[in-house]
Amino acid sequence: MIAPLPPTPETLPLETEFALDQSARRSRWMQRVLTPALRWWLLSQVEGAAELDITLGAGDRQLLSGYLPLVQVKAKQVIYQGLHLSHLELQGQNIRVNLGQVVRGKPLQLLEEVYVQAQLFLNATDLQASLGSDLMRSALTDLLRILEVQDRRASGMGLEQYGVQEAELSLGHGEVSGVFGLQTAENGPRSLTFRSGLTLENAHTLCFQDFTWLEMDLPPRNIAIDLGPGVNLETLSIQPDGLACQGAIAIDPEAHLS
Structure with a gap:
């Protein structure tokens, strides 16, 4: 049939x-x-x-x-x-x-709450344009404070007291380098130059590998930056033309405009 x-x-x-x-x-x-x-x-x-x-x-x-x-x-x-x-x-x-x-x-x-898979890319121009943001300035200042706690000889003047007034960053193959322009009323301006590798230690931790102040005779050190439990990074690629990242982030249900 x-x-x-x-x-x-x-x-x-x-x-x-x-x-x-x-x-x-x-x-x-x-x-x-x-x-x-x-x-x-x-x-x-x-x-x-x-x-x-x-x-x-x-x-x-x-x-x-x-x-x-x-x-x-x-x-x-x-x-x-x-x-x-x-x-x-x-x-x-x-x-x-x-x-x-x-x-x-x-x-x-x-x-x-929603976990969102994300892929992003920022080039060298994006990176420089981002340095004026409060978010980036806060991150750089936190980095200085971590360095000060790890080794108080790093500056000889108390890095934790300094705010980042300006910065220049450049990307290489798996590394980042740059100059911090620092300023306080007590000590005046000072510039510090650094070079460091940048990798993922785990899904929510960035690691500055062999961070080195070029002006100071100090051994390189590793610095771990915890991005928080809402971040789950999978890949991080740094090349001279830009930085690419892939992973998941948590989006708070309160993150909206009423």
């Missing part, structure tokens, strides 16, 4: 055609609501982005319930808290949002 052929659009009952058409329209409508909401939420987290493409992977029922099994984001020329990134890719899974409020004109909000 020959099995009957599946119904074609020409042979579908009118009720079925109507239901499929309604489902398709509802899906398109949900995409039109959620995609701009996600775009607005992402742009609210950054100071700027030249390009931002969003892809949603979800069925009709999932969209209606505010459940997004897959969200992919590609962006270029992103500025996040003063950090400049040439290229950024994000992929999040099993995301739940406040869809009921979104359709009433409220801002999108994450309902639970």
Whole structure:
């Protein structure tokens, strides 16, 4: 016995055609609501982005319930808290949002913490542009304080008292080098030059390997920087033309604008 052929659009009952058409329209409508909401939420987290493409992977029922099994984001020329990134890719899974409020004109909000896979790249120009950010200045100042605690001979003047007024960094093959311009009212300005390897000690710890002050006759030392439990880095590549990193980060459900 020959099995009957599946119904074609020409042979579908009118009720079925109507239901499929309604489902398709509802899906398109949900995409039109959620995609701009996600775009607005992402742009609210950054100071700027030249390009931002969003892809949603979800069925009709999932969209209606505010459940997004897959969200992919590609962006270029992103500025996040003063950090400049040439290229950024994000992929999040099993995301739940406040869809009921979104359709009433409220801002999108994450309902639970999400771990997002991220790939980013910043070139030498991005790195230099990022040095003026509060985030980078704070990180460099913390680095100086760690060095001071490890070896108080490093400066002979108390590095922990110095703020980073300016800095220049350059990238090499697996290493970073640069100059710190330091300043305090008591001691005046001072410049210190360093060179160091930079690797991953583990998924949430950066390691400055063989960190060396070029002006001082001190042995190289290793410095571990804990990035916190919300970071899970997989790869870090440093070349003269830029820095590339891949891993996962936790996004707090409170990280939104109300």
